[in-house]
Amino acid sequence: MALASRARRPLTRLAAAAAATVLLLSGCTDAGGGTGANGASDGGSSSSSADGGDTGTQDDQGTQDDQGTQDDQSAGPALQEVGESAAMGIDGDPASDPAYETYYSQQIQWGACEGIEVDGAECGTITVPLQWNDPGAGDIDIAVGRIAATGRSEGSLVINPGGPGGSGVNFLESVPYLISQGVRAQYDMVGFDPRGVNRSAPVECLDDAETDEYLAATGEPGSEDGDALAEEWGTRVVEACEANSGDVLPYVDTYSAARDMDVLRAALGSEQLDYLGYSYGTYLGASYADLYPERVGHFVLDGALDPSISMNEFSAGQAEGFEHATDAFVADCLNAGEECPLRGNAAEAKQQLLNFFAGVDESPLTTTDPDRLLTGALARSAFLVLLYEDSLWQMGREALSSAMSGDGAPLLNIADLSSERSADGTYRTNATFAISAVNCLDHPGVADEQWVEQEAERLAELYPTFGPMLGGQGCALWPEEPVREPAPISAEGAGPIVVIGTTGDPATPYQWSESLASQLDDAVLLTHQGNGHTAYGRSGGCIEEQVDAYLLQDTVPEDGFTC
Template identity: 45%
Template sequence: MDTSRVLRTTGTVIAAAGLLLSGCTSGGPETLPTAASARGEAGGTPSVPPSPDAAAMRPYYEQKLTWRDCGVPGFQCSTMKAPLDYANPGAGEDVDIAVARRVATGPGKRLGSLVVNPGGPGGSGIGYLQAYAGIGYPAPVRARYDMVSFDPRGVARSSPVECLTGPEMDKYTQVDQTPDDAAERARLVAAFKEFAAGCETRSKRVLPHVSTVDAARDMDLLRAVLGDAKLNYVGASYGTLLGATYANLFPDRVGRLVLDGAMDPTRPALDLNRDQTEGFETAFTSFAKDCAKQPDCPLGKGSPEEVAARLKDFFRKLDAQPVPSGDDKRPLGEALATTGVIAALYDENAWPQLREALASAMNGDGAGLLGLADSYYERGADGKYANLMFANAAVNCLDQPAAFNGPDAVDTALPSFQKASPVFGAGLAWAALNCGYWPVKPTGQAGPLTAKGAAPIVVVGTTRDPATPYKWAQALAGQLESGTLLTYDGDGHTAYGRGSDCIDTAINRYLLEGRPPADGKKC
């Protein structure tokens, strides 16, 4: 169960998008960074590497994109060049950034491009655009914006980070992350080391250059080559950190930014992981209350605490004796079962599926929970994995110092994680050890993002969000000089496009008319 800080929209967790770019211009007016925005002076963003040279950056900003058919009806694809190392642009080392769009359908005057990001880090923007955003966003928004996304560097088709083969990843996802003795601890540490070594062996060139700051700078290149003077953007989950980082680096280029399911950039890795653990406990409590009312609840009646105790007892049984899953090499043990449950907690619409999967597993058939875990890890039926988990670790471990530097540090923090979540606390604490063995030193650190001078930015928070706790949205909205907080009182991860007319109306009005909701508006 490696679920540490995987932050992405509901659709990318439960739905198998699987629609990827088949390598694929419009050029816009030249828009080079000003000296101040290139240095990231506004707001003092953390982890800003040395300033890129404006003259060396000119060819990147002046490049023309050649659009081609993606092989998915209605979508066009292209490839954008970006410097591998922004501290040394023009040195001959570039990365290819995969881009896709769906041109505005009309009616109404075109408002430019709307760039969308599903989170992760490691989520494919191309897959998200083709499977959901480009066809599922509200029709008035799609009518007036070219819907655009990209696979951030290190992700999917954009110079992807690779670490383990499919069979190696199968073994990795089954490693016990609630070790009971020294031997199990040693196996878990060995698994983290093997994962990190695989990333270094297969992806040494790109590993030092996949930070959120790097991706934000790529996004400014994308804005320019699309022909937009300002960036219009909807970022979900981790995509909120990417968007806020962009706003802090380039406040004068902020158009209409929506940050949905927000992260708090001031929280160090230890606190982020512990906060997320608490968020999953909150979400599970909502599920447990609902489950206890349903006639098919496999965890029985009673209080959320009683339901949680039964789930924890079931996990203990799986730890001792996995059950068949339909895949002889991957029986359902505690690690995969926990990941399957967590995957379903992202979306309350998945609760019936979770009840059914738990009931089957408790009767000796683990196929349902394994399927949920596979959706979380983006494992295909052919045994191949998308590079989500590889890119996720690469970005997280570069953006901040590790939460833990070894097993003893995890031991010290375990009580606080178990207090945050009696069911998930131990596993999520140990999962946070993964960056402790990373082969590249972090380039960033926690710190506020203020985006001084930016146009109004809408920050959306859901009160019972499992992956990005509501307090993170409150914190980010407070840090951003022009932040306005929009609250959804509900369950699930992120809010826009998930059934709330109140939320959708407020965001649509902002995207279409430039009128942000009143700060503190609740739906």
């Protein structure tokens, strides 16, 4: 296959899971692929990403320094041509512009929620412009849900679970397990589906049966056959997205979603927005703060993305981060003794894991469903989502033990939970495709295909577990050009904003939280020492205590607090 074709590796997705997916897998603890044709599983949620190790420095061809950010974009390879978001180039503040008055004067009509399994949930919609810079070009509806405060409400806390592609309305089901009782007593908890996601003008691509095929499709990672398969499926996905959602695809970028969030703020009757965002939700929150610094209330950004890095740097960070998480999983597994299906020292055990994936690539495993096999892509998707939460590692050992004994059902079940596939074969949300639709607008990649191919080879060699899946130019076939340059966000005039990083986060590297906190004009950084993705709701109480004091008593945590 020609170099240019191999370098594309279309629609390789970054891998940031929504917190809701991890909760689903872990049983909701109370708070205190071969290269699959789809690339890495997003776990039901970002173009988020991951790193956090000591080998993230690229040579001077690259652009990534040891903080996971670019020192000087102009010194590195040129990125794709970037257009302009329809949310930008607007004169003045839409909230005070008569052209937007009908949007800002809305009141939400709350009613019953369909398909949400949590007591007290109410749902409604708000209407926003499809194109923010042309409010006469048509409208879309944004789905909103809330759980009323259990005590006297002091306002609304808007939450986003990550993604892009995570449903904030569905995330209300996780609120009783993630958010402390004190916060739930004082705040109405409000979630929304960002534009392009689930109930909000959703990006529609493949049907459910085709999505099954797409997620299961497996080729040898980084091989010509694997890349050809990825390109074949990438083309099918793009054509389906264009056919079914071509009118919305150019307008699902994060700045547009942030504009929508300001309409939501107004509809909730709030002068300022109080917000808790996980993973990709930190990028959405920081983008809002960049647009509306004077309207930032209490802001908590947990598991931060670095807005100053390119798509390729996101991919490199995730490849490294999930490699470190794999090493930690293997070490933990070996410490479990006979419960672990791996044997020998750490290097030998890891090679057994890689050999297992390669074997499933060649010979998929049977499951309890005679019509569905566990393929290499599905096995890797299941394993990847297990790395998000170290409390899932025992489940991972058990599922691997079954698979290495010939039973692929437990890993297939985990893969289905990750992609939000129901037992009847339907998918609860469109997260599988929304993640590409948003990421390809938000994050340009390197334009030089030779550089991209060399980088793909580097990632495959250094990070053999997921590096072969994450190399390449993931949006090469996407029909819409990116609309946003990588750039720091200062949000001057906003703050203080609380940023949280977890040292062993495989999906959003700790260095990115450090970087975002340093970019913001007024921010404090909280550090959770541990493995897994994000911290609030899973740190064991220490991060929760700091965040709750900030949300409830307006006590700003000490910058640098670590636990």
